[in-house]
Amino acid sequence: MKVDSTTDPTTDLSTVQSSTVLSRPAALLCDMDGTLVDTxxxxxxxxxxxxxxxxxxxxxxxxxxxxxxxxxxxxxxxxxxxxxxxxxxxxxxxxxxxxxxxADHVPWRDGAVELIATARRAGVPVALVTATYAAGTTALRRDLAQRMAERDFDAVVTGDTVRQQKPHPESYQRAAGLLKVRPEDCIAIEDSATGIGAAIAAGAHTFGVQPNTQLPTGLANHPRLRRVTALSEVAAQFGAAPPGPPWAPPRPDR
The missing domain is CATH 1.10.150 (DNA polymerase; domain 1)
Incomplete structure (x- = not known):
């Protein structure tokens, strides 16, 4: 199901999926700038x-x-x-x-598309959770859809569709709600102290993908934060998946 952050998420807990095993999370919640793409x-x-x-x-x-x-x-x-x-x-x-x-070249970070493909093969939905406004996500979403048989993100939350920006947890809570999962059952990936703070506050198991980012002591030592040097380390959390990535280079008729 394709949803976006203009839809008010259902909060009925009877419909919420639960996953308490980090290696098989309920969803992958991705920051955009500096995390998936070098913007x-x-x-x-x-x-x-x-x-x-x-x-x-x-x-x-x-x-x-x-x-x-x-x-x-x-x-x-x-x-x-x-x-x-x-x-x-x-x-x-x-x-x-x-x-x-x-517009002409989306600067994907190494391993970003492969990470999304790995989550998809494992049956894990992927959400985009960004402070960038919707207009600034168009090229990224179009490029991803071209790589993945016209499949965009499963949920999108942008900075102009929430009341409170990161480091407030609203954007991550909203993304989880759109996917009908609990934030604490999700993996979030972030690059900045602002974003990491938002994901942690929402309850997500969070990967900091820029290991040199300076964090406040309380955040740096948080038990739900793991710092990695490559997105491939996050992909390993999804366990073994069938071979054959469901993506391809974008079509030339962009």
Whole structure:
């Protein structure tokens, strides 16, 4: 069943699937930027372009500081730097830059497509859970569908369809609800402290896929967090699956 975050998820626990074995999770909940795709440089470029276009300073350190931030926080930062534009205009410009950067080539991280394929072969649904607004996910979703016989993510939660952004757990709770599973029975993959905090707060078993990301002590030592160096380590959680990945290179008629 294909659902998206504009649908109010059913919360009747009698319909919720349960899985208490981490190696066979109820669902795979995936962050987008920096986790499945290497779009963080595009976001940094987008923010920097807007700020510098107004004659203001934006540094490499600023690029690093905003990794994983939700859209409202990016907008607030741009305005605090002195950019006199309404929030809606800033959001539009940021997404225009992101879409332009990845329109012709989606920068999948190594092992990302294979991870989704492995989960699918194991019968595990896959959700996209991102702070990026829906408009910024179009190229990724189209590319995935082309690789997987027109099958998109099984659920999608974007930053413009939740009331509270990461690190609040709402987006992960909503994704689990759309799939009718419990967050604590799911695996989440994240790259940033903001996203990891959201997934942990929702109750998910969380994989941090950027081992150099600095985390607060309480989060870094959390028993439901495992830090890995490659997405293939997450794929191993799904156990043996039948051979023959259900994906192929995207068709040339994009």
């Amino acid at each position: 963080e440089p595009a976001w940094s470029r987008a923010v920097g372009d807007v700020v510098r276009a107004h004659g203001l300073s934006w540094t490499v350190k600023d690029d690093l500081d905003i990794v994983g931030w939700p859209i409202p926080r990016l907008v607030q930062t741009v305005q605090e730097r002195g950019v006199d534009l309404p929030a809606e205009e800033i959001v539009s410009r940021l997404h225009e830059t992101l879409a332009a950067v990845i």
